[in-house]
Amino acid sequence: MKNWLMGIAAVGAMLLGTTVAEAGRDLDQIKQRGTLRCGVQGPSNPGFGVPNAQGVWEGFNAEICRSVAITIFNDPTKVEFVPVTTQSRFPALTNGEVDILSNNTTWTLTRDTGVNRFNFPAIVFYDGQAVMVPRRLNVTTAKQLNGATVCVQPGTTTELNLADFFRQNNITFRPVVIEALDELRRAYDQGRCDVFTNDFAALAAQRTLLTNPRDHVILPERISKEPLGPTIRQGDEELTNIVAWTVFALIDAEEFGITKANVDQFAATNTDPRVRRLLGVEPGMGAAIGAANENWARTIIKAYGNYGEIFDRWLGPSTPLGLERGQNNIWTKGGLLYAPPAR
Amino acid sequence: MTDRPFESRPQPAVPFWNDPAKRGIVLQFGLATFLLFVIWTAWTNMLDNMSARGLVFGWDYLSRPANFAIGESLIPFSAQDTYGRALAVGIINTIRIAVVGIFVTTILGIALGVMRLSSNPLLARLVSGYIEVVRNTPLLLQLFLWYAIINSLPGPRQAVHFGPGMYLSNRGMKVPWVEWSPALWPMIWALVAGIIGTIIASHMLARRREATGGAPPLLPIAAGLILGLPFLASAAQGFPATLSIPVLQGFNFSGGIELSPEFAALLAGLVLYTAAFVAEIVRGGIQSVFKGQWEAARSLGLSSGQLMRLVILPQALRVIIPPLTSQYLNLTKNSSLAVAIGYPDLVHISNTTMNQTGRAVEAILVFASIYLTISLLTSAFMNWYNARVAIMER
Numbered sequence: 001m002k003n004w005l006m007g008i009a010a011v012g013a014m015l016l017g018t019t020v021a022e023a024g025r026d027l028d029q030i031k032q033r034g035t036l037r038c039g040v041q042g043p044s045n046p047g048f049g050v051p052n053a054q055g056v057w058e059g060f061n062a063e064i065c066r067s068v069a070i071t072i073f074n075d076p077t078k079v080e081f082v083p084v085t086t087q088s089r090f091p092a093l094t095n096g097e098v099d100i101l102s103n104n105t106t107w108t109l110t111r112d113t114g115v116n117r118f119n120f121p122a123i124v125f126y127d128g129q130a131v132m133v134p135r136r137l138n139v140t141t142a143k144q145l146n147g148a149t150v151c152v153q154p155g156t157t158t159e160l161n162l163a164d165f166f167r168q169n170n171i172t173f174r175p176v177v178i179e180a181l182d183e184l185r186r187a188y189d190q191g192r193c194d195v196f197t198n199d200f201a202a203l204a205a206q207r208t209l210l211t212n213p214r215d216h217v218i219l220p221e222r223i224s225k226e227p228l229g230p231t232i233r234q235g236d237e238e239l240t241n242i243v244a245w246t247v248f249a250l251i252d253a254e255e256f257g258i259t260k261a262n263v264d265q266f267a268a269t270n271t272d273p274r275v276r277r278l279l280g281v282e283p284g285m286g287a288a289i290g291a292a293n294e295n296w297a298r299t300i301i302k303a304y305g306n307y308g309e310i311f312d313r314w315l316g317p318s319t320p321l322g323l324e325r326g327q328n329n330i331w332t333k334g335g336l337l338y339a340p341p342a343r
Numbered sequence: 344m345t346d347r348p349f350e351s352r353p354q355p356a357v358p359f360w361n362d363p364a365k366r367g368i369v370l371q372f373g374l375a376t377f378l379l380f381v382i383w384t385a386w387t388n389m390l391d392n393m394s395a396r397g398l399v400f401g402w403d404y405l406s407r408p409a410n411f412a413i414g415e416s417l418i419p420f421s422a423q424d425t426y427g428r429a430l431a432v433g434i435i436n437t438i439r440i441a442v443v444g445i446f447v448t449t450i451l452g453i454a455l456g457v458m459r460l461s462s463n464p465l466l467a468r469l470v471s472g473y474i475e476v477v478r479n480t481p482l483l484l485q486l487f488l489w490y491a492i493i494n495s496l497p498g499p500r501q502a503v504h505f506g507p508g509m510y511l512s513n514r515g516m517k518v519p520w521v522e523w524s525p526a527l528w529p530m531i532w533a534l535v536a537g538i539i540g541t542i543i544a545s546h547m548l549a550r551r552r553e554a555t556g557g558a559p560p561l562l563p564i565a566a567g568l569i570l571g572l573p574f575l576a577s578a579a580q581g582f583p584a585t586l587s588i589p590v591l592q593g594f595n596f597s598g599g600i601e602l603s604p605e606f607a608a609l610l611a612g613l614v615l616y617t618a619a620f621v622a623e624i625v626r627g628g629i630q631s632v633f634k635g636q637w638e639a640a641r642s643l644g645l646s647s648g649q650l651m652r653l654v655i656l657p658q659a660l661r662v663i664i665p666p667l668t669s670q671y672l673n674l675t676k677n678s679s680l681a682v683a684i685g686y687p688d689l690v691h692i693s694n695t696t697m698n699q700t701g702r703a704v705e706a707i708l709v710f711a712s713i714y715l716t717i718s719l720l721t722s723a724f725m726n727w728y729n730a731r732v733a734i735m736e737r
Contacts, residue, residue, distance in 0.1 A: 087694050091703055094396055114701065117397040137594075147593040149514065154411075154691070155698025163412045163422035174595070175412045176605070178685040179694070183487070187685070190494040191513050192604060194594045234397065 026236040027072070027290070030099050036072060038065035039084040039098035044181045046205045047314045047321045048104060049081075057081040060314040061102040064124055064230055064247070067300045068100065071246045074292035076303055087155045087179050093118065093233060100243065101231040104202055106157045117234040121244035124229050126327040126336050128222025129161050130200040132207060135217045137194065142221050146171035151184050151193035153177070158198055161224040185209060199226045201315065201323060208320040238290050245289045248339035249297040252278055253306035255330050255339070260305035267298055278342045285342050297342075307337065393704065404700045405430070411695060413687045415603050426696050433692030434713060440606065440688065441675040441717065444613045448674060449667075451614060452621025457651065459626050470622070477619040483680055485616055490608040490684040499595050508588040510596060513604060517589035520600035526583035533576035537568040544568070605686035609678065617674045624666045628659035660732045668725035672718050679714075689713060 030036050040049035040061055049059040057079075066076040082098050089105065092098050104127070105111070107120040131150075133139045142165065152159050154177045166173045176193050178184040188196040189210050198206065200222065207213045230243050253259075256275050258266050267279045276282045280294035287294070304310050307330070315323045329335025359365040393400060405427035412422050416432040417439065459470045477485070494513050497503065502512035508519040521527065544564050552558040577584060589599030632655050640654040681688040689710050697706035 087698050090698060090701065094398075094701075094703075145594075147595055147597070149595060154695040159412075159695070160410045160699070163410055166412075167422060173412065175414050176685050177414060177687065177691070177695070179682060183683065184685075186491070187494055190491070191498045192494045 024236055024238050026099060026233060027239040027242070029096075030072060030239070034073075035078045035080045036065065036069045036100065037080045037082055037098045038062075038068075039082050039089055039092055039101040039103055040065070041103040042083045042085055042181060044185075044206075044209070045104070045202065046208055047319060048202070048205060049102070051081075058314075060125075060310060061104065063304045063310050063314075065100065065102045067250065067304060068230070068243055068246050070300045070303065071242050071289070071291045071296045074296065074299060085179055085181075086153045090118075093231065096233075099232065099239075104199060104228045105231045106199075107227045107229055107231075108157060111231070119232050119234045119236075119240050120227075120229045121232065121240045122229050122247035123227045124247055125201065125227075127199040127201050127226040127228055129158055129197060129224040129226060130203050130218050130222055132188075132196045132203050132216050132218045133194060134191075135215050139219065142219050142223060143169050143171070145173065145195055147173070148194040149174045149176060149192070150195040150197055151176050151178070151188040152197050153181065153184060154179055156198075157224065157226065162197055165223045181206070199228070201321070204321045204323060241289045242291070245342070246296075246300065249278060249300060249342065250307040250310065251330060251337045251339035252342060253297065253301050254308045254337075255332060258301055258306055260301060260303075260309055263298055263301045274341060274343070389704065398701070398704075400704065401702075402705060404696075404702050404705070407700075409696070409699075411699065413692070414685070415601075415606065415687060426700065429692050429696065430689075430709065433687060433689040436687055436692075437675075437678060437689040437713075438717070440609055440613070440678045440681070440686070444610055444617070444674050444678065445671050447610070447614045448617045448621055448670070451618040452670075453625050455618055455622035456625025456629065459622055460629060474619045474622055477616055478623075482612060482616045482677055483683060486608060486612040486680055486684055489611045490604065493604045493608050493611075499591060502591070502596075508599065510589055510591075512596075514595050514601075515604050515607065516602040517596045517599045519586050519588045519598075522585045522587040524583065524585075526580060529576045529580060530573045530584070533572040534569065537570075537572040540568040540572075541565040603686075605681070605684055608684055609681050609686045612680075613674050613677060616677075617670055620670050620673075621667060624663055624670065625659070628661075628663035629655055631662045632658045657732070661729075664725060664729040664732060668722055668729075671721055671725065675717055675721065676714060 040057060040059075043051060045059070045061075047059055049057060049061040052058050062079075062081065065079050065081070069079045070076050072078075082092065084092050084098065084101070084103060089098075089101055089103060090111075093101055104125070105120075106127075107123065111118050112120060131142050131145070133145075139145065145166075150162060150173050152162055152175050159175070159177070162173070162175070173195075176184075176187060178187060185196070185206050187193060196203065196206065196216075200218065203218055207216055207218070210216055230247070232239055232243060252274075253263075256266075256272070256278070258275065258279070263279070266275055267281055270276065270279075273282065277285050279298045280286055280296065283294045285294070286292075286296050289296075305313070308325070311323075311325065311328060312318065315321050317324065325333075325335060327336045329337065331338040359369075390400060406425050408423050409426045409429045410422050411429075413420050413429060413432050415436070417435050418428075418432060420428060420432050455470055455474065458466050459474065461467045461470075496511060496513040499510075499512045499514050502510040502514075502517075504510055506518075508517075510517045541561075541564070545561050548558045548561055548564075587598040587600075589596040636654055636658065637650070640650045645653065678688055679690040682691045682694060685691070693706040693710045697703040700706075
């Protein structure tokens with residue numbers, strides 16, 4: 001009886017309820033609630049976001065959300081992880097079920113504007129779409145894939161790039177489109193498709209879950225640009241600042257050589273004013289971005305290290321994914337990561 | 344005690360709240376106003392909530408290019424076509440699975456229902472075991488099972504070759520098929536003419552049987568019309584049809600006609616699941632026929648096939664049709680589970696569309712109203728059929 005009434009109430013609230021839009025509303029809501037709701041990709045994205053044996057979310061994307069929580073609350077545990085699929089992520093963000101997506105969402109024009117109206121405060125991973133094929137097919141370039149059957153997730157940029165790529169090269173393909181990544185990977189593993197396509201990093205993650213990962217090869221070409229980053233709703237400048245500067249702090253820290261191990265020493269002895277401002281030794285930056293306190297960057301680095309440490313721990317050569325830094329190295333080492341100065 | 348004659352007095356005016364007719368009008372009007380108010384409130388609130396999130400309601404997206412590909416389609420579709428055409432592909436795919444599914448389910452369900460009542464205990468127990476297992480496990484799970492089974496068939500290069508030009512692999516079943524050309528139109532018209540001719544012939548024969556008690560059997564006439572006419576039409580043109588035979592080319596077979604793994608898994612799942620329910624409905628219907636009817640039919644010397652076909656099933660149908668209609672509707676709506684195994688049905692295409700365009704409200708309105716239309720049409724047809732087979736009470 002109670003459930004029944006609650007059901008009616010929920011439907012009623014949906015149809016009759018109203019919302020009020022105002023600047024800073026998202027951050028205010030997050031602070032009022034006391035937790036950051038972070039949308040992560042379902043339970044199958046090794047390296048980026050997976051719950052560990054205790055059910056605690058771990059991985060590259062999870063630590064980005066925890067870092068944001070440190071900036072807002074000075075507490076990495078004040079994050080509520082909400083698994084979303086490629087299909088459910090945008091409605092979940094639009095309707096406020098999550099405050100931030102940290103699930104390898106690609107920054108595109110139509111997502112940034114148009115009916116979606118999202119914001120991409122910073123890029124945390126430079127990726128490109130790749131294709132994986134069984135080694136025994138002896139395929140060396142994606143252009144040999146005429147007539148192939150391709151496993152792809154719906155509602156992704158991947159699905160669109162795929163159609164563009166085959167059209168551009170005047171070759172045909174047949175898509176097998178399944179939303180659940182686990183189910184899609186199983187179809188590929190069983191041989192339903194000749195090709196599995198996704199962003200390179202996600203594909204590398206999926207490869208680790210195949211029956212025989214070594215029997216599959218990811219072809220060298222990248223058929224698209226996929227800048228991935230945390231995604232929030234448009235219209236809250238304060239939250240945008242917090243997310244952007246949390247990411248920038250991780251990148252700046254790597255540039256200065258600040259690590260998990262030496263961050264306290266840096267704070268105590270380093271005389272570089274840029275370092276002192278970033279770590280809150282010279283106060284002002286934390287207040288400027290609306291952080292919980294001036295030590296926000298120091299707390300994050302002490303918990304997870306700089307960008308490079310987070311990358312190496314979850315995605316780097318010593319992990320099952322075995323990704324090289326490549327474009328995701330800082331600019332001083334030939335990569336694309338470049339953060340504005342904290343001053 | 345004296346009889347008082349009725350006096351003709353002026354009737355006292357009945358207040359309108361005591362007049363059932365007027366009260367009815369007021370209540371109906373009140374209810375209609377309330378419903379309109381609820382709909383209006385829901386609609387304006389939806390628009391308010393949408394604009395609060397920066398969304399605008401509109402259908403312009405339907406004419407924009409979709410830019411995604413669809414795995415199987417009965418009408419030509421490429422990534423440059425519009426979202427509107429993609430939606431049409433989804434609708435056709437949904438109708439295709441519903442029509443084929445309902446057809447096969449009906450045959451299988453009736454067969455299972457009759458077998459369940461068989462006097463052979465092994466057969467009856469086997470069927471009842473099947474029904475209990477299938478009815479009591481989730482359909483989604485069964486779909487995954489069928490999809491996994493079909494996907495574990497050998498790859499196209501090791502395909503099972505089960506007849507001339509017929510292959511079975513994890514890319515589906517491929518069989519030879521007539522290659523389409525406009526020269527086939529006369530044959531199609533001849534086929535249509537043959538079917539219409541057969542219907543007319545069956546009516547004429549039925550009338551003759553009623554009048555004289557005897558008539559030639561329908562089967563040879565029907566065969567002559569339905570097979571003979573297209574054959575003659577084709578022969579007159581010098582047999583223009585060419586057969587397209589599947590051959591392994593590159594990654595996959597080309598040519599022929601295909602039954603895709605997704606369609607096959609969805610069909611198997613839906614049919615085997617729904618047929619279990621239909622079997623129980625058929626069993627209930629048969630058992631509702633009075634015992635005397637069986638005995639009467641047997642004493643007339645009817646064979647068990649005739650008994651079932653001429654006496655029992657016609658009477659059982661009255662009980663069977665209404666719940667059977669619900670099962671047809673269930674099958675149609677359950678076909679939306681196609682999303683899970685990648686068959687591009689209406690919901691699948693709508694999901695992709697709403698994700699690529701952000702038009703969630705519009706896409707859901709579209710697919711909800713299409714399911715509603717399909718369901719209402721199905722019930723309307725089944726109600727018409729039910730009225731036809733219902734017992735005529737005079």
